[in-house]
Amino acid sequence: MARLARLCAVSIVVAAASALRPAPEQNKSTVAPPSRDPFYETPDWAHTVKPGTILKQRNLPSGLAAFGQSFDKHFQYTQQILYRTTGEDGSASATILTVLVPHNADYSKVVSLQVAEDTASIDCAPSFGFLAASADYPALDAPTVKVHLLLAQAAFSRGWIVVIPDTAGPKAVYPTGTSAAYAVLDGLRAAFHSAPMTNISSNASVGLWGYSGGGSETLDAVRVLPSYAPELHITGAAIGGISPFYTDLADAIAVLNKGPAANLIPVALLGGTAYRPDLREALEKALKPEFRKHFFSALHQCHDANKKTFYNDDILSMFTDPQSAISIFSNASMSPQALSTDMAPKTTPIYWYQLEEDHLVDSSKIIQLVKKWCAAGSHIDFQLETYSGLKHAGYGLVGAPSAVRWLAGAFEGRAERGGCSNKTVSTPQIEPHYSNMFPKQLQANMKLFVSRV
Known part of the structure; x- marks a missing residue:
């Protein structure tokens, strides 16, 4: 996997040290999205180095912002790193890591935050979506991505270094x-x-x-850890609201079709065939000609724009045979790299938080999966949220403080016990100590976000 030219790798890291000096914020209108930014391109020689090798690095090309608020003041420095990784087909690939180092940094604690992109476009990667410059591109402006900066603040306010990988990679795979x-x-x-x-x-x-799609990615990382990166020790993993595609595909599509989250179906079919040109061609042929342009527009928009475009759409009726949509995605998911739910995570303690009445995720199936893995030897602290006034996205904010508290306990060694635990709670609002971290206007926006989504 990795023939490393050691001198080259060392020179990259040493030269990177000069990038520590904060650069003045550039005019955001000059910042190109990932599909037009050479920094995102995988070097031809990437296959000659080991996974995890730093290929390029730079200061962020724009300030960090979410919901009209700048986040730059919280960090002593920030970086974007292009690093070598492995694609869905096993080939050498590269993706971006955003590194956020707060002023009160505790260099002994690092949290990797996985973002729910829910998209089939590289231009929706968090490395771009977190930038103030992304607001210059309406179809790419993604509040669903930006809300993760609010989650990150719960971590970096404790001094933890936060790293955010662009998990969909250069081909924008989804579900990842x-x-x-x-x-x-x-x-x-x-x-x-x-x-x-x-x-x-x-x-x-x-x-x-990670929460939602980011939770699925976090869970998969824990499951492949022993075979792919055994040298890494993960103290603990907090996951919540995992992707509806994680349990039963046919049921998920049936629930999503004609609903407010119908956009996830074309995104999943396009993102799921990203590494399979044969299936992408089959997908195009299976669509009725009059719907192809509409369907493929999902490739050029982020989650929030796609949600508006496909809101309540009958996606399955766009196919000459609705069953072909499920068949195409099933074939994409049956790749040799696909993970089975029989593969229980056993090496890393997990905190799993789930909303009981989640319109996107069948909580009863999640509970069954947790029981199955606990019986197989996993360590899972499971928390079920029963408050009926919450929805899937809003619970991502409401559940954040408990996830951070659990991670803090894991860092202190309190997650090393064996076995599983179950807890039921009712949380009608964002915990005040968390919401009070933000300006008053943003607090109001957070409450509105929780009440609506």
Whole structure:
């Protein structure tokens, strides 16, 4: 996997040290999206180096912002790192890691935050979506991605270094599979290699965190850890609201079709065939001609624009045979790299938080999966949220404080016990100590977000 030209790799890291000096914020109108930014391109020689090797690095080309608020003041420095990873087909690939180092940094604690992109476009990667410049591109402006900066603040306010990998990779795979898991683990390798830039301790404790699609990626990373990156020790992983495609595909499509989240069907079919041109061609042929342009528009928009485009659409009626949509995605999911739910995570303690009345995720099936894995030897602390006034996305914010508390306990060694635990809670609002981290207007927006989505 890795014939490393050692001198080249060392020179990359040493030269990177000069990038520590904060650069003045550039005019955001000059910032190109990933599909037009040469920094995102995988070098031809990437296959000659080991996964996790740093290929390029730079200061962020624009400030960080979400919901009208700049986040730049929270960090002593930030970086984007292009690093070598492994694609869904096993080939050499590369993706971006965003590194956020707060002013009060504890260099012995690192959290990898996986973002729910829910998209089939590389232009929707969090490395771009977190930038203030992304607002210049309406179809690419993604509040669903930006809300993860609010999650990140719960972590970096404790001094933890936060790293965010672009898990969908250069081909924008969705639902993400093993390539996303590899991107998470290789991102951690790159983070440790970045010590000359970031001062991350060589023996730093590592936590993983992800909600919704990001939760699925986090869970997959934990499951492939023993075989793909056995040298990494993950102290604990917090996951919540995992992707509806994680349990039963046919049921998920039936639930999503004609609903407010119908956009996830074309995104899943386009993202799921990203590495399979034969299936992408079959997908195009299976669509009725009058719907092809509409369907493929999902390739050029991020989640929030796609949600508006496909809101309540009968996606299955766009196919000459509705069953062909399920068949195409099933074939894409049956790749040799696909993970089976029989593969229980046993090496890393997990905190799993799930909304009981989740319109996107069947909580009863999640409970069954947790029981199955606990019986197989997993360590899962499971928390079921019963408050009926919450929805899937809003619970991502409401559940964040409990996830961070659990990770803090894991960093202190309190997640090393064996076995599983179950807890039921009712949380009607965002915990005040969390919402009070933000300006008043943003607090109001957060409450509105929770009440509506």
